[in-house]
Amino acid sequence: MFSKTTEYALRAAIYIAQEGSENNKISIVAIAKAIDSPQSFTAKILQLLTRDSKVISSVPGPNGGFYMTEAAKQLPVYSILVATGEDITLNKCVLGLDKCSESKPCPMHPRYKSIKKQLLQLFETETIGKLATDAKLGSVFIKN
Amino acid sequence: MFSKTTEYALRAAIYIAQEGSENNKISIVAIAKAIDSPQSFTAKILQLLTRDSKVISSVPGPNGGFYMTEAAKQLPVYSILVATGEDITLNKCVLGLDKCSESKPCPMHPRYKSIKKQLLQLFETETIGKLATDAKLGSVFIKN
DNA sequence: TTTTCAACAGATAAAATTATCCGTATAAAG
DNA sequence: CTTTATACGGATAATTTTATCTGTTGAAAA
Numbered sequence: 001m002f003s004k005t006t007e008y009a010l011r012a013a014i015y016i017a018q019e020g021s022e023n024n025k026i027s028i029v030a031i032a033k034a035i036d037s038p039q040s041f042t043a044k045i046l047q048l049l050t051r052d053s054k055v056i057s058s059v060p061g062p063n064g065g066f067y068m069t070e071a072a073k074q075l076p077v078y079s080i081l082v083a084t085g086e087d088i089t090l091n092k093c094v095l096g097l098d099k100c101s102e103s104k105p106c107p108m109h110p111r112y113k114s115i116k117k118q119l120l121q122l123f124e125t126e127t128i129g130k131l132a133t134d135a136k137l138g139s140v141f142i143k144n
Numbered sequence: 145m146f147s148k149t150t151e152y153a154l155r156a157a158i159y160i161a162q163e164g165s166e167n168n169k170i171s172i173v174a175i176a177k178a179i180d181s182p183q184s185f186t187a188k189i190l191q192l193l194t195r196d197s198k199v200i201s202s203v204p205g206p207n208g209g210f211y212m213t214e215a216a217k218q219l220p221v222y223s224i225l226v227a228t229g230e231d232i233t234l235n236k237c238v239l240g241l242d243k244c245s246e247s248k249p250c251p252m253h254p255r256y257k258s259i260k261k262q263l264l265q266l267f268e269t270e271t272i273g274k275l276a277t278d279a280k281l282g283s284v285f286i287k288n
Numbered sequence: 289t290t291t292t293c294a295a296c297a298g299a300t301a302a303a304a305t306t307a308t309c310c311g312t313a314t315a316a317a318g
Numbered sequence: 319c320t321t322t323a324t325a326c327g328g329a330t331a332a333t334t335t336t337a338t339c340t341g342t343t344g345a346a347a348a
Contacts, residue, residue, distance in 0.1 A: 001233065002238065002240070003336090005335080007238075008240075011240070027293090027294065027295090028295075038337060040338050041338075043296085044297095044337085044338095046295090047295090047296070050295090050296095058294090058296090059345070059346090060293080060344050060345055061292080061294055061295080061343095061346045062291095062293045062294070062348095063294090063347080064293070064294045064344090064345070065295080090145075094145055095158075095286060096148065096155070097286075097287070097288055106285060107276075107279050107284045110284075112266065115259060115262050115266065122255055122256065122259065131252065132251075140251045141244075142239060142250060144242050147305075148306060148307095169324095171323090172324085183307095183308090184307065184309075185308075187325075187326085188308095188327095190325090191327085194325090194326095195326085202324090202325060202326090203315070203316090203324085203325080204313075204314045204316090204324045204326075205315035205317090205322080205323060205324050205325080206315075206316045206317055206318095206322060206323045206324070207317080207324085208315070208324045209325080289348100291346105291347080292347075292348085293344105293345090293346085294343105294344090294345090295342105295343085295344080295345100296341105296344090297340100297341090297342075299338105299340085300337100300338080301336100301337080303335080304334080304336085305333080305335080306331100306332080306333070306334085307331080307332070308329105308331070308332090309328105309329085309330075309331090310327100310328095310330100311327090311328090311329105312325105312327075312328100313324100313325085313326070313327095314323100314324085314325080315323090315324085315325100316322085316323085317321080318320085318321075
């Protein structure tokens with residue numbers, strides 16, 4: 001459904017929200033290990049979420065690493081999708097038409113409409129922190 | 145949502161179902177023009193739907209081209225997704241975990257579950273012919 | 289102040305996807 | 319039978335996505 005970039009971004013954010021805090025920062029090495037992702041590539045992706053967007057915080061040097069503020073943990077999953085540019089993909093038409101709309105729909109449009117609405121609602125409603133809490137409770141996993 | 149390959153495959157199949165029949169075959173030139181897609185690439189994709197899968201029929205030579213039998217028009221949209229390898233994507237986990245399942249779910253799994261069910265149902269229920277009929281009536285479009 | 293540890297930034301590389309080109313095979317038309 | 323129009327197949331190229339590497343910067347610890 002999403003690009004690798006977005007998948008790693010989501011998993012990393014969930015893990016950071018789960019284990020990290022301002023006085024317990026997580027290194028990229030630990031993150032890549034925890035979510036089973038390519039380390040360098042994941043580092044690049046985290047730059048999108050720190051520098052560009054402000055979903056994740058980071059500090060270099062000894063005892064440095066990544067963490068999320070309590071406020072950031074309340075952000076919707078959708079904010080990650082925006083940071084990786086996936087919100088555009090999500091809003092696209094099933095048949096790939098640029099100008100598919102209510103007034104000029106593709107054949108799938110009326111049938112897909114309500115599903116797309118549910119998808120957007122899901123990502124806008126669900127917070128990163130909520131997913132992280134679930135993962136911490138041990139009922140769900142972010143690694144194979 | 146889908147790859148370009150799948151998008152072109154869907155649009156092409158809908159157009160062929162709409163305009164083509166055993167005694168009115170459509171050339172690749174006409175198809176690419178009608179759905180506004182790169183011609184050579186679309187030709188390659190149609191090979192997946194003719195040689196490999198049997199969703200679309202073809203005949204070379206003068207008055208040759210592509211068409212769909214009435215039986216093939218009754219096939220679900222899902223059969224196109226299978227031909228382009230997209231069914232795998234559709235069955236993938238939101239976070240990209242290979243082994244996300246009911247017994248070892250990712251944090252998105254329980255929340256995405258019902259949406260995924262609707263998506264699969266949509267593609268399994270809807271037929272290529274139905275979409276083509278709608279397009280022929282002029283209420284929906286397969287080109288920008 | 290110096291050392292050390294970790295993120296940052298830019299360059300580069302590998303792989304997958306998207307796209308084109310051209311000669312060949314095939315079937316119908318003349 | 320020859321010509322012609324079309325799909326077929328393989329090779330190749332361009333672009334995008336995924337991934338790695340290396341040196342630099344910044345902040346804390348020593």
